[in-house]
């Protein structure tokens with residue numbers, strides 16, 4: 450456990466029953482580590498991930514990093530390139546896709562139950578009063594865009610309209626159109642002006658044979674088939690289901706460790722650094738679209 454603020458490191462180390470360090474390089478030298486979990490924050494919750502991630506890769510460690518991979522797109526690109534250069538695994542905590550109903554919905558889509566996928570509608574909103582200009586897009590929407598990419602693939606075109614509520618510097622509301630490379634069309638509604646009284650996330654995917662709605666990350670998943678009057682519903686059970694949002698962190702961390710234990714290749718890591726970088730590229734394209742009024746095309 451390492452935090453540059455000694456008191457915080459000591460508190461967390463005591464709670465976890467491990468040794469406290471105040472300098473990551475000292476920790477890397479003193480301990481026989483396999484993985485470094487980078488949970489720093491910084492500007493737009495992402496500016497402090499770069500230094501520890503690069504240092505961990507230099508020390509030969511696999512990295513699981515918090516989102517956003519970085520709020521600085523150049524540094525995000527460097528982080529992914531460094532992991533590749535060192536042949537190390539790089540995962541990002543895009544925890545919203547690590548839930549049993551999300552896996553089930555993906556299974557349905559891959560088995561062709563939706564037919565040819567035509568469109569996706571995504572919504573993600575919470576309350577967050579922090580007020581950097583693009584904080585809402587850069588810090589929150591790695592999650593929503595990752596879920597959209599998980600179901601529909603790579604995004605090619607982005608068009609964004611942003612609204613800030615009265616008194617805010619942050620563009621706290623977003624309406625973003627997207628077109629995927631495979632032709633699927635999608636939309637994202639986002640906000641930092643809501644409260645936790647609302648369900649925070651909704652993902653709807655529809656094709657030529659059916660449509661599913663995944664409500665609130667893992668709470669409820671429903672499948673409608675065009676040619677059937679019956680619907681399939683999976684509701685998170687109070688017996689054996691996820692007990693709260695915190696379980697999504699457990700599931701994501703578990704999957705990273707599981708993939709490493711299985712000897713997965715860096716390019717096969719789920720929700721990888723490269724995936725997180727792609728989500729961040731979409732966010733930067735949305736910011737550019739807002740600033741120019743243009744539809745922005747992403748390079749492959």
Ligand SMILES: NC(=O)c1ccc[n+]([C@@H]2O[C@H](COP(=O)([O-])OP(=O)(O)OC[C@H]3O[C@@H](n4cnc5c(N)ncnc54)[C@H](O)[C@@H]3O)[C@@H](O)[C@H]2O)c1
Pocket residue numbers: 451452453454457471473488489490491494495497500501515516517542543544588
């Ligand atoms: N995946 C999710 O759903 C989710 C939810 C909440 C937060 N997050 C992410 O978690 C991250 C951390 O959030 P937080 O609220 O705990 O931030 P925080 O600022 O409270 O904690 C970050 C800690 O990192 C320490 N730190 C920074 N640079 C360091 C360095 N080089 N060496 C050692 N310690 C260093 C700081 O001293 C601080 O204590 C953010 O990136 C945030 O986006 C993700």
